[in-house]
Amino acid sequence: MASSSSTTCVPLGNVKSFIINCIRNAGGSEIHGKDIAEVLVSADYRGHFSHGLNRLAMYVNDLQSGITIGDGVPTIEKESEATALVNGNNLLGAVIGKYCMKLAIEKAKKAGVGWVAARNSNHYGIAGYYGLMAAEQGLIGMSMTNTSPLVLGTRAKECTLGTNPIAFVSPTTSSDNFALDMATTTVALGKIEVQHRKGEKMPKGWGADANGEETDDPQKVINGGGLLPLGGAEESGGYKGYGLAMMVEVLCGILSGSQYGANIRKWGTTERTADLGQCFIAVDPSKFFPGFEGRLEDFLQIQRNLEPSDPSKPVLVAGDPERIHMKKCDDMGGIPYPSQVVDFMNKMGEKINVEAMKSVD
Amino acid sequence: MASSSSTTCVPLGNVKSFIINCIRNAGGSEIHGKDIAEVLVSADYRGHFSHGLNRLAMYVNDLQSGITIGDGVPTIEKESEATALVNGNNLLGAVIGKYCMKLAIEKAKKAGVGWVAARNSNHYGIAGYYGLMAAEQGLIGMSMTNTSPLVLGTRAKECTLGTNPIAFVSPTTSSDNFALDMATTTVALGKIEVQHRKGEKMPKGWGADANGEETDDPQKVINGGGLLPLGGAEESGGYKGYGLAMMVEVLCGILSGSQYGANIRKWGTTERTADLGQCFIAVDPSKFFPGFEGRLEDFLQIQRNLEPSDPSKPVLVAGDPERIHMKKCDDMGGIPYPSQVVDFMNKMGEKINVEAMKSVD
Numbered sequence: 001m002a003s004s005s006s007t008t009c010v011p012l013g014n015v016k017s018f019i020i021n022c023i024r025n026a027g028g029s030e031i032h033g034k035d036i037a038e039v040l041v042s043a044d045y046r047g048h049f050s051h052g053l054n055r056l057a058m059y060v061n062d063l064q065s066g067i068t069i070g071d072g073v074p075t076i077e078k079e080s081e082a083t084a085l086v087n088g089n090n091l092l093g094a095v096i097g098k099y100c101m102k103l104a105i106e107k108a109k110k111a112g113v114g115w116v117a118a119r120n121s122n123h124y125g126i127a128g129y130y131g132l133m134a135a136e137q138g139l140i141g142m143s144m145t146n147t148s149p150l151v152l153g154t155r156a157k158e159c160t161l162g163t164n165p166i167a168f169v170s171p172t173t174s175s176d177n178f179a180l181d182m183a184t185t186t187v188a189l190g191k192i193e194v195q196h197r198k199g200e201k202m203p204k205g206w207g208a209d210a211n212g213e214e215t216d217d218p219q220k221v222i223n224g225g226g227l228l229p230l231g232g233a234e235e236s237g238g239y240k241g242y243g244l245a246m247m248v249e250v251l252c253g254i255l256s257g258s259q260y261g262a263n264i265r266k267w268g269t270t271e272r273t274a275d276l277g278q279c280f281i282a283v284d285p286s287k288f289f290p291g292f293e294g295r296l297e298d299f300l301q302i303q304r305n306l307e308p309s310d311p312s313k314p315v316l317v318a319g320d321p322e323r324i325h326m327k328k329c330d331d332m333g334g335i336p337y338p339s340q341v342v343d344f345m346n347k348m349g350e351k352i353n354v355e356a357m358k359s360v361d
Numbered sequence: 362m363a364s365s366s367s368t369t370c371v372p373l374g375n376v377k378s379f380i381i382n383c384i385r386n387a388g389g390s391e392i393h394g395k396d397i398a399e400v401l402v403s404a405d406y407r408g409h410f411s412h413g414l415n416r417l418a419m420y421v422n423d424l425q426s427g428i429t430i431g432d433g434v435p436t437i438e439k440e441s442e443a444t445a446l447v448n449g450n451n452l453l454g455a456v457i458g459k460y461c462m463k464l465a466i467e468k469a470k471k472a473g474v475g476w477v478a479a480r481n482s483n484h485y486g487i488a489g490y491y492g493l494m495a496a497e498q499g500l501i502g503m504s505m506t507n508t509s510p511l512v513l514g515t516r517a518k519e520c521t522l523g524t525n526p527i528a529f530v531s532p533t534t535s536s537d538n539f540a541l542d543m544a545t546t547t548v549a550l551g552k553i554e555v556q557h558r559k560g561e562k563m564p565k566g567w568g569a570d571a572n573g574e575e576t577d578d579p580q581k582v583i584n585g586g587g588l589l590p591l592g593g594a595e596e597s598g599g600y601k602g603y604g605l606a607m608m609v610e611v612l613c614g615i616l617s618g619s620q621y622g623a624n625i626r627k628w629g630t631t632e633r634t635a636d637l638g639q640c641f642i643a644v645d646p647s648k649f650f651p652g653f654e655g656r657l658e659d660f661l662q663i664q665r666n667l668e669p670s671d672p673s674k675p676v677l678v679a680g681d682p683e684r685i686h687m688k689k690c691d692d693m694g695g696i697p698y699p700s701q702v703v704d705f706m707n708k709m710g711e712k713i714n715v716e717a718m719k720s721v722d
Contacts (some may be wrong), residue, residue, distance in 0.1 A: 082443040085647040112444030113474045117649050140611070155676045156667040166670040168608045168669030170615075180608055186598040204565060205597040212670030230591060230598050236566040237547035237591050243679040244605075246664070247529045247541055250501070254531075254657050257650025261660050287444040288478050289618025296615050301623050303607070306517040309573030315516045 008342040009360040011334040015041050018349060018357045019056055023092075025156045025352040027065040029072030032095045039125035042132070044335045047325030048181075050190045051126045054341060057348055059092060064348070066091055068122050074099045082111040085256065086118045089321075090273050093124030100280040101141065108139050110280035119256035119280040121145075121211070130179030130261045131169030135177050138293075142281040143167045146260060148267035151185055152226040153246075153282075153326040154239040157212040159226040160262035163188060164248035167263040170285075172297040179319030184245040185227040205341040207231025252277035278327040334360045370721040372695040376402050377422040379710060379718045380417055384453075386713040387424040393456045400455040400486035401495070405696045408686030409542075413489045415702060418709055419484070420453060428631045429453055429483050435460045442473040446617065447479045451634050454485030454506075458556040459643040462491040462502065469500050471641035479639040480617035482506075489542030492530030495643040496538050497535045499576045499654075503642040504528045507621060507627035509611040512546055513587040513604040515595050520587040521623035524549060525609035530680075531646075531659040538704040540680030546588040553579045566593025591593030613638035627721070 016037040023033030036059060044052030062068040069090045078085040084103055088096035100116040107114030124130075127143045134141025147162030163183040170178045186205045195202050196218035200239035202332050207228055208214050214233045215221065230240030255261025260276030265272055284290035306315045346356040377398040384394030397420060405413030423429040430451045439446040445464055449457035461477040468475030485491075488504045495502025508523030524544035531539045547566045555562050557579035568582035568589055569575050575594045576582065590602030614621025619638030626633055647655035667676045690696050707717040 003634075008636060012386045022498045077650075078648065079518050080473035083645070085649045110442070111472055111474075112441035113476045115470075115474045115644060120649060139615075153664055153676060155665065155669045155671065155674050156664070157670050158667055160663065160667060168604075168611075170611050178611060179605065180401070180604040182601045182604060186592060186601075199565060203596045205593070208670075216611050230601050231547065232592075232597060235564045236593060236597075239677075239679075240543045240547075240591050243529075243541040244661075246539065246678065249660065250531050250539060250657060251527075252623070254653060255646060257652065257656070260656065262663055283476060284444070285616060287439065287441050288616045289438075289480060291618070292615060294506065295613060295618070295621065299607075299610065299615060302521065302623055303514055303517070304518055306514065306521060308516045309518050309569075310516065315514060315602075318600075 005338040006339040008339040009332050009334040009336045010342065010357050011360060012041055012045060013331070015044070015053060015335060018345070018354060019053070021354040022056060022060055022349055022352060023063065023070070023144060026070070027061040028063050028092065032070060032092055035094045035098050036044060036092055039097070039129050040235060041335070042129050044236060044337070045326055045329055046128070046322040048126050049337070050188060053337065053345060055123065055125065056345060060120070060348065060352070062270060065270060067273060074118070076103070076104035080111045082107055082115055084116045086116055088118045088272040090120050090122065093122035093276070093322055096121045097130050097143070097278065098122040098133070100278065101282070102132045103141065104282040105134055105137055106278045108134070108284045112284050112287040114282040116233050117256035118279040118280070119253070119258040119275070120273070120328060121258070121276045121278050122274045123276070126166035126170060127165040128179055128182060130280055131167040131181070135171040135179070138171050138286070140283040140285060141169045143279065144248045144252055145278040145286070146249050146258070146276055148264050150189055150227050150267060151245060152208050152212050154229065154242040155212065156235050157210070159161070161245045161249065162264065164245045164247060164252070166244070166283055170296055172300065173293040173318060174297065176300065177319055178296060178300060178317060179322065184230055184241050184248060186232055186241070187227070188231050189227060192221050196222060205236060205238070251279040255279065283355065288309040301333070332360065340348065367391070367700040369700040370693050370695040370697045370720050371703060372721060373402055373406060373690070375719050376405070376414060376696060379706070379715065380414070382429070382715040383417060383421055383710055383713060384424065385432070386715055389424050389453065389704070393431055393453055396459050397453055400490050402696070403490050404487040405698070406494065406687055406690055407487070407683040408488050409664065411549060414698065414706060416484065416486065417706065421709065421713070423483070423631065426631060430632060434480070443468055443474045443476055445477045447477055448560070449479050449482035451481050451483065454483040454637070457482045458485040458491050458504070458639065458641070459494070461639065462504065463642045465643040465670060466495055466498055466500060467496070469645045473645050473648040475643040477641040478613070478617035480619040481634070482619070482637045482639050483635045484637070485639060487542060488528035489530065489540055491641055492528040496530040496532040496540070497617045499532050499647070500528045501644040501646060504640065505609045505613055506639040507619070507625060507637055509625050510623055511550055511588050511628060512542070512590060512606060513569050513573050513589040515590065515600040516573065518571070520608045522610065523625065524606070525606045525613070527605070527609060531657055532654060533661065534654040535658065537658060537661065538680055539657060539661060539678060540683065544604055545609060545622070546592055547602070548588070548589050550588060550591070553582050553645050557583060566599070575592070612640040613694040616640065631674055640722040665700045693721065
């Protein structure tokens with residue numbers, strides 16, 4: 001596929017309106033469209049393009065085919081002071097995610113912790129979004145989700161685990177925060193596809209071939225191989241990433257009673273509902289030692305001010321690459337998408353009578 | 362140092378009595394001695410020799426010098442339905458850890474979750490021990506601790522983070538469980554020291570030199586370098602391990618009001634109290650979808666029954682290597698220590714009038 005380096009910069013508000021209109025015209029409710037728009041645009045604004053506007057076509061298809069439901073509310077099936085089990089009722093993942101994190105936040109404000117598991121859910125965008133919701137209220141926020149199998153457990157030949165991300169966001173006294181949002185694999189599949197298109201080898205630890213052996217050849221990963229857990233091969237600690245991916249599955253699919261591991265439907269298939277499991281945790285730091293936010297800010301600054309190994313690459317903390325990207329968007333007046341993506345989306349919109357996104361002049 | 366391959370097998374009860382006697386004769390209370398014995402012997406039994414009997418000399422020294430306190434109880438400084446802040450009062454780490462996890466378990470049984478942060482604590486042995494305490498009560502158990510700086514954050518030249526372990530243990534319907542207990546580094550320092558003694562190179566991702574650059578030379582790690590976070594170099598995902606290490610620090614030092622990051626005293630120094638921070642979490646799975654334990658058992662079995670890449674190396678789940686080691690100990694009637702270690706410990710015991718450990722006949 002030919003790649004073009006031209007970009008089209010679209011103001012955040014315009015991307016949001018476009019998404020809301022697409023969801024509505026695909027049969028979803030306006031309110032659900034707003035939730036999806038919030039989560040997808042947040043991903044693009046933070047520089048995680050793989051989880052933003054890029055995912056809209058999938059949601060539109062899922063609504064049109066009826067495999068996900070475009071209107072309604074999740075149901076609380078069980079509740080205690082600090083916990084809840086929520087049935088997502090097969091609504092769009094962002095709708096379920098926002099509902100569950102709001103509930104976790106309410107519980108944390110009373111009981112100190114809110115721990116909500118969702119079942120019967122769908123792809124919910126970037127995990128970090130839900131952590132940020134809690135941090136905006138002065139709470140520590142965590143979220144995890146299971147996903148379709150693309151990952152090889154250590155020593156295995158078959159992909160039975162998802163990229164199972166962990167998000168952990170903590171607020172400081174300022175708008176600064178610690179915002180970790182990571183798949184429990186070394187890299188996402190998208191990075192391997194990029195190396196493949198460029199015809200380049202991969203660094204160690206990214207993926208394995210169809211026999212489960214580490215490889216530097218992206219072609220072998222794509223042809224029947226799989227992603228490796230964080231750490232790569234067993235000798236370089238991959239069994240720890242494998243353990244983390246399983247931990248996420250325990251807190252998502254197993255705890256909520258959703259599909260889990262190898263039972264989750266294959267990525268890109270829609271012959272049955274996704275029935276994903278997700279986990280949302282909020283913790284109130286004011287229930288612990290006073291001054292949490294100031295100590296965290298100090299800790300972040302200590303790390304940032306360390307002498308770097310390479311003077312051209314400053315030491316960062318989780319959330320800094322996203323802050324750099326958001327600043328860039330602010331300076332440009334919008335999100336710089338590859339023009340191909342904007343064209344593709346506008347064409348999709350045209351088919352369902354949605355006006356094209358207006359870019360920055 | 363000459364290495365000897367001879368081992369001395371000591372029954373678990375005999376190791377425990379020896380530890381209790383040593384703690385008592387070093388000035389600690391009998392009850393505290395029992396806590397230490399439980400935690401250290403559990404580590405050895407599970408095959409984590411770096412965190413077992415091996416650590417007793419340090420605890421004895423700390424009691425004798427008065428830098429840790431051998432009698433008393435931790436104090437609850439703040440409490441809500443699901444949370445507590447505990448002042449460890451500079452007691453031995455295992456005493457504080459057991460106290461805090463019991464409190465987290467009580468809270469989880471009522472509110473669904475118990476989340477306890479400890480400050481003013483000390484080295485608490487294997488993190489997994491506290492997770493297992495919860496799993497024995499049918500709960501999910503987690504624990505984390507900060508530790509002295511030995512680890513380089515991604516891009517940094519200076520060690521400002523500890524190996525900051527995460528333990529996560531989940532019960533099943535049987536005695537089986539999922540028991541993850543991992544440092545957030547690729548390996549522990551001990552593994553690098555072993556390569557150094559053998560005069561062998563290290564696999565990629567284990568450590569970096571004094572300039573913060575990844576190296577395969579253990580000598581360079583030991584001479585002013587440091588451990589690398591899980592994932593190794595930045596291109597192989599090390600920034601994720603770095604993020605996890607910082608997450609642990611946020612939940613330990615920052616949340617509890619203890620020392621954190623670069624401020625923690627250097628490993629092996631005792632010029633001031635350790636003032637470590639720790640975190641203990643218990644979650645009651647019965648508050649979520651019914652049948653958690655059965656689903657988990659199924660998930661573990663699916664993974665174990667996968668076809669392995671190398672037929673001689675079966676696919677395992679977290680906790681399996683420990684189960685293999687415990688079975689070996691059971692078959693032998695005790696824990697197989699290197700004879701040097703038993704001799705060293707008995708000599709230390711002799712100085713404080715403690716009878717030598719009796720080995721298996």
